Amino acid sequence: MCTRYLTPDQRAYEQAISHIPPFWKDFESHFDVRITNHVPVIRPAPDGGYIGEAMYWTLLPPRYDSKKAWRLPTFNLRAERLDESRMYATPFRLRRCLLPAAGFYEWPEIDGRKTRHCIRPAEAGLFFFAGLWNPYQSRDGSEADHSCGLITCDANPFMRPLHNTGGNKHRMPVILDWARGNRWLFGDTDEARELLAPCPDNWLMAYPVTRNAGDVPAQTEPAGEPVYG
DNA sequence: CCAGACGTTGTT
DNA sequence: GTCTGG
DNA sequence: CCAGACGTTGTT
DNA sequence: GTCTGG
Numbered sequence: 001m002c003t004r005y006l007t008p009d010q011r012a013y014e015q016a017i018s019h020i021p022p023f024w025k026d027f028e029s030h031f032d033v034r035i036t037n038h039v040p041v042i043r044p045a046p047d048g049g050y051i052g053e054a055m056y057w058t059l060l061p062p063r064y065d066s067k068k069a070w071r072l073p074t075f076n077l078r079a080e081r082l083d084e085s086r087m088y089a090t091p092f093r094l095r096r097c098l099l100p101a102a103g104f105y106e107w108p109e110i111d112g113r114k115t116r117h118c119i120r121p122a123e124a125g126l127f128f129f130a131g132l133w134n135p136y137q138s139r140d141g142s143e144a145d146h147s148c149g150l151i152t153c154d155a156n157p158f159m160r161p162l163h164n165t166g167g168n169k170h171r172m173p174v175i176l177d178w179a180r181g182n183r184w185l186f187g188d189t190d191e192a193r194e195l196l197a198p199c200p201d202n203w204l205m206a207y208p209v210t211r212n213a214g215d216v217p218a219q220t221e222p223a224g225e226p227v228y229g
Numbered sequence: 230c231c232a233g234a235c236g237t238t239g240t241t
Numbered sequence: 242g243t244c245t246g247g
Numbered sequence: 248c249c250a251g252a253c254g255t256t257g258t259t
Numbered sequence: 260g261t262c263t264g265g
Binding site (some may be wrong): 002003017054059060061064070071072074076077085086087088107114115116120152165167168169194215 | 233235238
């Protein structure tokens with residue numbers, strides 16, 4: 001499902017978040033990020049504020065041979081396994097984060113044809129994927145980084161027809177607004193767990209996009225009528 | 230006790 | 242980092 | 248013995 | 260169709 005998405009532009013950050021970490025200004029707006037790229041992430045600072053920084057998108061164990069050697073697809077993290085998985089349990093308790101996004105893609109099959117759609121916030125300029133992060137160091141010490149993944153849950157009614165293919169259809173990212181995002185970051189584990197649900201349909205809109213690969217503006221440009229949740 | 234694992238999605 | 246299996 | 252899986256990529 | 264795990 002979610003293997004690439006759009007990061008918000010500066011204006012979307014400014015409208016959604018009153019105090020913007022200086023970091024945002026260094027991050028290219030509306031960049032089409034993919035798994036194994038570095039993506040913008042918000043996490044709590046020790047003083048109670050926020051840290052914004054780039055993290056490697058694919059959650060890694062804190063120690064592993066190398067990033068390249070890690071083959072498991074831990075860029076998406078199933079919400080149902082957060083407590084039970086030995087890889088997720090500790091980050092879920094201690095290292096929750098937010099991945100700001102302006103949209104993501106699905107390739108629904110409509111009338112027998114796969115048509116790429118861009119899914120975006122219906123009203124706000126951005127939303128936040130609920131995520132987990134880990135510190136990371138390669139075994140030989142040559143790589144040091146933070147890694148992260150975003151959490152997935154069952155699709156809401158709006159997303160179901162938009163993610164209707166593959167062995168893992170009918171899933172979607174856990175999408176939060178800024179208020180819920182703060183509870184995700186700063187609440188206790190029980191409060192955080194309650195947020196792991198499909199977002200309301202009316203938070204989302206979608207439209208078909210052209211398949212002009214490599215051309216980011218064209219990919220985000222509507223090529224058909226929008227649909228609102 | 231040490232060694233090895235640690236997991237999800239879908240492509241134009 | 243932490244858990245599991247041997 | 249039956250039920251379920253059967254697999255790989257990640258830079259367009 | 261064949262293998263694996265339970």
